[in-house]
Amino acid sequence: MIWQLVKRDPAWRNALIAMAGAAVAALALPRQAIGLFGWLVCMPWLTSQPPQRATLFQAALPIRACDLLLARVLALVAAVWLPVTFAATVFLLAGRPAADAVILMEVGGGASVVVLAALSSRVREIAGSQWAPAIAWAIVCAAAWPVWRLMPPGAVLALCAVLCAGLFWNIWRQLPPAFEVLPARLTRQVSRQGNTAAPALVWWPILRSLFQPMTLFYLPMVVFMPIGGQWLAVSIFCFLPILASVTHMSWALSLPVRRSALLAAALLPWIALLLLGVLLSNWSAPKPPIRLEWSASNKISEVRTPLEFWGIGKAPIIESPWGESWQPATVRLGGVKIYNPYSFGPANSARFFEWQFRRASEAVYGEAIDYADFKRYRPAVRPLTRQARFAILNLAACASGVMLLANLVFAAMHWRFRRVFDHGQKALGVLLMAPIVCVLLIDLAPGNDGDVGTSLVNALLLRVSAVLPAGLPAVALAAVLPVALLSWTAAQLFRGVELPQPAAAARS
């Protein structure tokens, strides 16, 4: 019977979809982006009412509370571990190092802790506090980085197991024979002569209806992940809390408030957070972009710059001024031929190597640096991709990405679109997932060292930066224009958007 309950749990159904996505993500994402994998693994849990132990319908049936709880915990834990084990298996089959597979398992362990912690509040009722999942998530995310650095892999898994067992026992011992549906604690008796003074901010009710507690989940991801460099994927995921706000906007739309104001209220906080994260990532200490690396595929040492500085097309022969030449190896990345213009061959002299290094540093930093100087002390220059000019373009690209998604989604929710396409909502889901899948698939291309998607955008932005005039104001203007245009079109589209109505109004 527990199996019957598990089968009907929405988390279980979503888990099977998440398995596929997790496998793709595990292969595609670099090590730094492991947070994103954790987030994907938690998606089935997030979308199935995390604090709820049983539905109202189940609580009315003659099933014991411990059975309901067991079924729910089993479904949620399976929803976490099925994708994780599937991804780990695919990982190992694809020949990745076993240490990375262990990292995936650790992510699964952390997710299990979050899942159980979210179920731990107010055990006597059918659903815990709405804030419990958000708090649990925040604590585990904050603790994840230091724990991962400080403890050996096996110990992390053991710690998670112990925590899970402890949390489960805590829930089990508090379990009543049957769940209550009302708060067990009495709410305060509020007197009629309560304060009628005007609250500080008149707009609180509208803000409360737009920002439900569940949107807190996206907060750590949107702020912290760009710092790790994953701002491209985050620009896309950032739209999900915006969409959640928009779907809850129905009450506010019946008030005499401008639609564009409501849209701005839903969009701006998340875009601001995203841009803050990108800014922080621009200023945080990056790894030196130029490395000397042994490239296993080419069997040669090379001056390795980030992908955005590579050349496109078949590798030409590079001639030094004094006559030495070298043809770099051509690498195919996702069907496109690229080459590293700063590599050097076994027959080349040290002088050639130093000349290549100066060329590379000129491309990356904007000024030529000798290798000897570079090795002795880190010059106090920032790479081009960390300078203010590039940062402005980067911010504009992120904001444009979010606004472009907004335009697509609002077009799918527009009443004219819905008149023609019955399944507009499903089209919406596909539209949202398509860019994410594309980004992941690009990163999945063979020969990849990670961050290919980001490098692509960086390369594009570098070319744009080269075309624009020198001063910062010109760059700022060029950056603001697409964002402003996309915002205007989004506002126009939003005027015709029809929101899906609350479920209770499925009738006329």
Place this chain on the structure above:
Amino acid sequence: MIHPADELPIYRQIMRQITEAIAVGRLKAGEKLPSHRDLSEQLVIAPLTVKKAYDELELLGFLETQRGRGTYVCARLPQPDPVQQMQQVRDTARKLLSQAYLAGLRYPDVLQVLEQAGHALAAPPKEEEKV
């Protein structure tokens, strides 16, 4: 009391209650009736319904409206409408017959009862005989 689900529309119920009150004497000639708004808020019905009832009664001659001062019961009440009275008598007769049949009486018994009632009414008032 107003019954929304009654056979009569609400405005007719008001009309009937006002005419009955006038007939019984609860409402005297020249007495002021509550305004549309007051009566509508009191009975929880639409003010236009009250207005319709008042207008109909005014057409029939029971009420008169004085601009700016309100609605009053007419000093001289109209003569009863013979057609309407006949209809009322027919209704009462039907009710009497159904009641009698339910009690097990037959038509000749009812005629006998009516004859007795007729005698009682025609006789001098000092003979107060119950039917």
Place this chain on the structure above:
Amino acid sequence: MTPVLDFRAIERSFKRNVPVLNGVTFALEAGEVAGLLGRNGAGKTTLIRIAIGMLFPHAGSVRVFGASPTADPVGIKRRIGYVAEDQVLPAGSSVAELIALHRYLFPRWDGALERELLDRFALPPASRIKHLSKGQARQAALLCAVCHRPELLLLDEPAGGLDPAARREFLETSIQLLNREGTAILFSSHHMNDVERLGGRVILLDEGKVRLDEDLDRLREGVCVALVPRASADDPAALERVPGCLRVRPVSDDWHAVFRGEPDAVQASLVTALGVNGIRCARVPLEELFIEMVGGNRGEPV
């Protein structure tokens, strides 16, 4: 006089080829009260949402105060009060916060009316919406919708699920608004007693069209229902041929037919047409009329 609310040939569907509204046309003048009746799924909520601008008609036009609701949404919404059964107020806000928001958004806010209604409904101002009962939450919504003295009040099954006392208070408040401000009211309800009390016009929606659109009292007095034994007529067409017939439906051993006219006259014409006795004809209250006009068929032919 421009009508306050003007629907012209509104069409709207949610699935392809399944129209919910299929050519609905009517207009509401200032100070008029109209009750929108119809079965669940007949399109009443859709129509009211089109009026307030949350849904867009696929064909036809809607004019509120003479302008399209999407042309100047803020200006038009300032003059409308809207209460719906499923309109979810933000659960974490307190009543005082909601009132403060509405006071800010609507310039014509009437503080005296607000205090009076707060008192009458006995709403604790500092309590949050999620801690109020359903009736109290609906009353809070009504307060917010009414205290700015709107010119048009749109009520979408506002008394659904409320106890009779709460429903009566709802009515009282609406009638008070009607008296004081001459507000036009368009409301949809399943409680026929409330519809009879509020009076005015009755608009019956069925299968996407307007089946009836007349004054309530004229409807009550000008329409009657005839009960014809099944054996007297083989199929409804025999009854439908009689002039004045609005609808016929089978109910166990009888045909229930709705006719325009006096009961005696209709009975006479039916007797002439069918040549049988045993036909009963009477005026009916609104609830019975509603059921006869849009109810389903019951019972198989004997």
